[in-house]
Amino acid sequence: MTTTTTAEGFADVVARCRAEGRAALVGYLPVGFPSVEGSLEAMRVLVEAGCDVVEVGAPYSDPVIDGPVNQDAMAAALAAGTRVDDVFTAVEAVREAGAVPLVMTYWNLVLHRGVERFAADLAAAGGAGLITPDLIPDEAEDWLAASDRHGLDRVFLVAPSSTPERLVKVTTACRGFVYAASTMGVTGARTSVDADARGLVERVRGVTDLPVCIGLGVSTRAQAAEIAGYADGVIVGSALVRTLGGDGELSQRLEALRTLTAELAQGVREGHR
Amino acid sequence: MTEPTATDTDTDTDTDTGLTVEELPRPGRFGRFGGRYVPEPLVPALEQLDEARQKAAVDPEFQAELARLHATYTGRPSIITEVPRFAAHCGGARVVLKREDLNHTGSHKINNVLAQALITKRMGKTRIIAETGAGQHGVATATAAALMGLECTVYMGKVDTERQALNVARMKILGAEVVAVEHGSATLKDAINEALRDWVTNVRTTHYAIGTVTGPHPFPEMVRDFHAVIGEEARAQVLELTGRLPDAVVACVGGGSNAMGIFHRFVPDEGVRLIGVEAGGEGVESGRHAARFAADATPGVLHGAMSYLMQDDDGQTVESHSISAGLDYPSVGPEHSFLRDTGRAEYRYATDEQVMEAFALLCRTEGIIPALESAHALVGAMQVGRELGPDGLVLVNLSGRGDKDMHTAAAWFGLAPEGTQ
Numbered sequence: 179m180t181t182t183t184t185a186e187g188f189a190d191v192v193a194r195c196r197a198e199g200r201a202a203l204v205g206y207l208p209v210g211f212p213s214v215e216g217s218l219e220a221m222r223v224l225v226e227a228g229c230d231v232v233e234v235g236a237p238y239s240d241p242v243i244d245g246p247v248n249q250d251a252m253a254a255a256l257a258a259g260t261r262v263d264d265v266f267t268a269v270e271a272v273r274e275a276g277a278v279p280l281v282m283t284y285w286n287l288v289l290h291r292g293v294e295r296f297a298a299d300l301a302a303a304g305g306a307g308l309i310t311p312d313l314i315p316d317e318a319e320d321w322l323a324a325s326d327r328h329g330l331d332r333v334f335l336v337a338p339s340s341t342p343e344r345l346v347k348v349t350t351a352c353r354g355f356v357y358a359a360s361t362m363g364v365t366g367a368r369t370s371v372d373a374d375a376r377g378l379v380e381r382v383r384g385v386t387d388l389p390v391c392i393g394l395g396v397s398t399r400a401q402a403a404e405i406a407g408y409a410d411g412v413i414v415g416s417a418l419v420r421t422l423g424g425d426g427e428l429s430q431r432l433e434a435l436r437t438l439t440a441e442l443a444q445g446v447r448e449g450h451r
Numbered sequence: 452m453t454e455p456t457a458t459d460t461d462t463d464t465d466t467d468t469g470l471t472v473e474e475l476p477r478p479g480r481f482g483r484f485g486g487r488y489v490p491e492p493l494v495p496a497l498e499q500l501d502e503a504r505q506k507a508a509v510d511p512e513f514q515a516e517l518a519r520l521h522a523t524y525t526g527r528p529s530i531i532t533e534v535p536r537f538a539a540h541c542g543g544a545r546v547v548l549k550r551e552d553l554n555h556t557g558s559h560k561i562n563n564v565l566a567q568a569l570i571t572k573r574m575g576k577t578r579i580i581a582e583t584g585a586g587q588h589g590v591a592t593a594t595a596a597a598l599m600g601l602e603c604t605v606y607m608g609k610v611d612t613e614r615q616a617l618n619v620a621r622m623k624i625l626g627a628e629v630v631a632v633e634h635g636s637a638t639l640k641d642a643i644n645e646a647l648r649d650w651v652t653n654v655r656t657t658h659y660a661i662g663t664v665t666g667p668h669p670f671p672e673m674v675r676d677f678h679a680v681i682g683e684e685a686r687a688q689v690l691e692l693t694g695r696l697p698d699a700v701v702a703c704v705g706g707g708s709n710a711m712g713i714f715h716r717f718v719p720d721e722g723v724r725l726i727g728v729e730a731g732g733e734g735v736e737s738g739r740h741a742a743r744f745a746a747d748a749t750p751g752v753l754h755g756a757m758s759y760l761m762q763d764d765d766g767q768t769v770e771s772h773s774i775s776a777g778l779d780y781p782s783v784g785p786e787h788s789f790l791r792d793t794g795r796a797e798y799r800y801a802t803d804e805q806v807m808e809a810f811a812l813l814c815r816t817e818g819i820i821p822a823l824e825s826a827h828a829l830v831g832a833m834q835v836g837r838e839l840g841p842d843g844l845v846l847v848n849l850s851g852r853g854d855k856d857m858h859t860a861a862a863w864f865g866l867a868p869e870g871t872q
């Protein structure tokens with residue numbers, strides 16, 4: 179495998195966090211919400227307040243695994259004219275701010291740009307890889323090849339419904355980490371995420387040594403702490419998006435985002451490992 | 452013709468987890484179209500469904516039960532009707548209608564739904580959900596749910612709940628919950644998004660009965676197979692009536708289920724032209740249409756399948772437009788993309804204006820009120836009939852009846868001023 183990226187990748191983050199006896203904090207925000215510049219500012223706030231990794235969301239017209247909060251944010255971003263090119267600008271901004279940028283994108287945006295071109299642009303911008311919520315390894319041959327060529331991480335999802343055979347298949351295709359969906363459902367804050375998640379992480383650990391991060395539904399410091407007790411990373415999305423989309427001036431909302439992120443960063447340090 | 456679809460045996464024998472390109476299974480491909488572009492949580496459900504429908508296909512008990520339902524409930528076989536007074540406007544060619552409008556619930560959609568509802572029960576699921584555009588698939592699903600004691604939720608774009616209000620009432624009367632979807636264009640595409648979100652959340656108890664030949668594998672193949680009865684019957688009926696095969700088989704194409712249903716049996720009959728008619732809306736030049744093959748649509752992924760897709764420079768879906776809610780969709784079933792690229796089928800489009808003209812013509816010449824979707828096929832028949840001339844024989848799939856469209860038609864023809872009954 180040839181590697182063209184030398185910047186810190188997800189594996190380095192996990193190693194650093196393990197040394198510190200904590201889980202990694204991964205924060206998601208869609209590019210272009212509330213504006214392209216506003217989203218870059220918000221991503222910098224995430225990094226300053228303690229996110230190790232920023233999941234840079236590409237807004238998409240038909241986000242089928244996203245709940246209402248993210249749907250609305252993506253629709254607003256697209257209505258304001260956000261382009262796929264802006265995603266790479268955001269990736270650069272996150273890298274400059276000192277965190278690892280991973281792009282979360284629905285597959286048609288990659289397909290339409292061309293898988294090779296998307297991968298090359300992502301690597302050039304300093305991106306660590308892709309999280310692909312609607313691409314399964316079975317359909318990913320071009321991406322497997324392109325990610326090898328450009329040394330990019332490829333993160334596929336597993337879910338509580340995944341059979342043992344699927345867990346093997348999906349985790350074998352992953353590089354960087356395995357994204358474990360905490361519950362069956364779409365993105366959105368939930369009051370409880372633990373029931374299915376813990377069992378799923380155990381099952382994933384049975385088939386791979388890759389780090390496992392838990393996403394979908396996490397919104398509070400207490401939840402982050404609980405998950406940090408058994409997973410390598412905690413992924414928070416809708417709760418951040420909702421905070422960024424709240425009432426008041428953008429500067430106030432960015433402060434609220436900073437406060438929430440700092441609380442979550444405390445949470446991932448409180449897990450009992 | 453070579454068999455266009457991938458078989459599933461290669462998936463089943465694939466226990467390999469190595470990742471070289473050649474070793475990866477490619478289930479449900481029609482050439483380069485189709486596939487399974489879905490969130491991982493749905494994969495087990497799709498595998499379960501694929502297994503269940505393959506078992507059902509060779510299970511005499513399932514086949515007998517479905518045949519009994521079609522004979523005693525759907526009203527199959529549906530008749531064919533020759534329409535000479537209408538044909539006078541089709542260059543004098545003989546025109547025969549396959550009367551799917553006479554099926555219980557008023558369209559072809561029931562063929563697929565009864566079969567999927569039986570499979571839902573076989574999989575031990577207790578809830579069935581559906582998307583609907585014109586409301587015909589929603590009504591059929593609500594009907595099957597009532598018949599088989601399943602819980603039912605139907606997702607429908609807000610715009611469509613307004614233009615197909617009669618069908619919303621029918622679904623509710625039948626005991627289904629109808630969810631009006633306000634996101635995006637608030638039409639069929641957005642209803643499918645919402646149904647997929649429900650499915651991801653409730654997949655353990657719920658089957659998502661997709662209403663057309665799109666979506667992830669096995670839907671395009673399975674839904675086609677459940678509608679293939681249309682072409683099976685029609686081919687024999689036309690042979691019996693006329694002593695020969697038709698020159699052309701014409702059907703409207705939204706997702707493409709009624710068209711695949713009538714085309715499938717004719718695919719090996721190379722002398723028979725297969726003609727799909729898309730929604731031209733306000734004209735392709737206007738940008739307000741759903742003529743995916745006529746305009747600059749390119750292959751892309753939407754709702755789990757690779758197919759021709761109306762998309763912008765970034766790959767964002769472009770909104771479609773049609774006077775008929777059932778054809779108002781920016782992509783098309785993957786097998787149609789395959790038939791189009793291989794040249795086995797031809798596609799043209801009909802504008803809203805042409806459609807309303809053909810709609811009125813069939814009503815006035817033959818006493819048959821077609822669905823606006825089906826009226827697209829009538830426009831195709833008028834054109835093809837003129838091209839073929841008096842020796843021609845055209846078989847048209849009349850996919851549904853037009854009761855649901857009275858509101859739209861009355862407004863179009865100025866028959867019901869606002870506020871009058």
Ligand SMILES: Cc1ncc(COP(=O)(O)O)c(C=O)c1O
Binds near residue numbers: 558662825851852
């Ligand atoms: C009567 C009728 N015909 C055709 C269609 C279009 O669907 P398809 O292209 O899958 O046949 C619909 C969909 O709502 C319909 O109600």
